[in-house]
Amino acid sequence: MSPRDRRRDWSRLDEADVRVRPGRGTRPRTKRRPEHADALSAMVVGKDRGRWTCALGGDPKQLVVAMRARELGRTPVVIGDNVDLVGDTSGKPDTLARIVRVAERTSVLRRTADDTDPFERVVVANAEQLLIVVALADPPPRTGFIDRALVAAYAGGLEPVLCLTKADLASPDDLIAAYADLTLPILVTRQDREPDEVRERLHDRVSALVGHSGVGKSTLVNKLVPDAERETGVVSAVGKGRHTSVTAVALPLPDGGWVIDTPGIRSFGLAHISPDDIVAAFDEFVEAAEECPPGCGHLGEPEDPDCMLDTVVTDGHATKGRLESLRRLLSSRAGIDETQREIGSE
Template identity: 80%
Template sequence: MATRRGDWSRLDETDVRVRPGKGSRPRSKRRPEHADAVSGMVVGKDRGRWTCAVDRDPGHLIVAMRARELGRTPVVIGDQVDLVGDTSGAPDTLARIVRVGERASVLRRTADDTDTFERVVVANAEQLLIVCALADPPPRTGFIDRCLVAAFAGGLEPVLCLTKADLADPADLLASYAELDLPAVVTRSDMDPGELRARLNDRVSALVGHSGVGKSTLVNRLVPDADRAIGRVSGVGKGRHTSTSAVALPLPDGGWVVDTPGIRSFGLAHIKPDDIVAAFEEFVAPAEECPSGCGHLGPPEDPDCYLDTTVEEGAATPGRLTSLRRLLASRGTDD
């Protein structure tokens, strides 16, 4: 029976249709499974687009955007991702990143030691190559120490790479890191970096270093067509790889090197003392006996630090403790 205009007494709430606003519509938290997704490694980024190597194959590069369901999930160089859509890699095609895999390692830094915002530089790298010139410019041990701290805290194996050995003797610098059992490779401008090439083979390695230490020269020698490879990896749209972004480049004999931008400072605001101690197995248990808030630097900063007892009991060498404390102190200096 039709209701006459103005006769509202016959109506109840079941007769009223309310159109929900955009903010009140229910949203499902379930994400699509994408069982047909293919796996890839992120090797470049430019302007909200990521270049991915399908199954780590440098010959199968595709450009992808982040799927809406990922929201603001960060995607960085080295991430293992799942991709759907057009994964052919044909020109002007675009796939979607629908999942980001769990990271086995992360290289993080902050802008400085007062910055609370962590920046993930590289994910899933197996080793961190700390490139340092022996001369022109002179080596900066404070920077090396900070990179070691970041590597230990992030789960990467650090490797010291000393360049320009034709200009200075590496003996003194190598001796200062002897107690850390740190792998080291020495290169010269007049010799092929064969030893370094063998260490990088079939692995994912990140390279860090100050501008001018010879990092770009090394990359060009390790990846003969590096300029062309960079263009393929990060020449998305009108973009182009610059010194402000990282890029992963395939090695001719297998493996990848991640060329990071020249870094002036390596902030460690996100790293706690116990993150560093964790890399020194013999000091992990003794550190648990230290008072709360102990920085493990020893007297006078931390007079009740228990790590000295470990050395006194012969469970660790004085050199190892000195090296550990030097790394701990590096959180406050970048010299």
């Protein structure tokens, strides 16, 4: 079963899928505690000041508000997490359930540390796709942002999808050409057309959306989720100060699936990603990378002159463009310190 199938199949969420992380100084509890035998599975769709909104069985109509059970220790609970709930799961006003378990994640999207929080944190769990929303103009596209988002997606286990907005203002051809070798889906949208291709892509799946302020993300989300009422046309959240923490929220698509809007992500947590984590998303290079010298960054000359990835191209198993694209992503990770500074000063 693929992780995607397994996660969709709520009834199979048994002990083997559940990892209970040990809190500080406690031993991992691997046995299902009998008093929680009646726990219900739910997906976390919202988070606000110590309260988590959860959709029972992934059903957007069965919402329950929950708090963390003490036994959860410090295990973080984020949007997209699959949790087990006990207590009052009726979902009636003023009732509160308790989250007693968090299932092992099939994917993670991290944001970088910032002034308000010195740690990289997972902000979205279990999303199948990352929709990277970039405007073709106003604001102009920045490949640095796209590349870092791609690295975060590949390393976090999300399938990246590039969504180019405002096609009425500029042609998408250059960007499509620049990313052709990555063979990722590229969708082009404009405000005066229905985003049918995007709808099709997101149908029945859990997708996280990222994008800089002003790219038209809210405009898109409002079309996809008519009840979402995401605020549009706001120049930027920066005006409210960098200390406004805006958390992610999962919105149900009318025909099934969820979009997770992530206003809080300004840049991606790439600090703990290794070159091999990125190469792992490029099947045809994985074997050759195992032959590389220890600690190889896979960048080729001059940084990694003994890198074996070039042999995949000379043997005809990958195109030169494909390797160049992979290496551009690898170097975007390598330059992380500088790019963080660039983003932080925006």
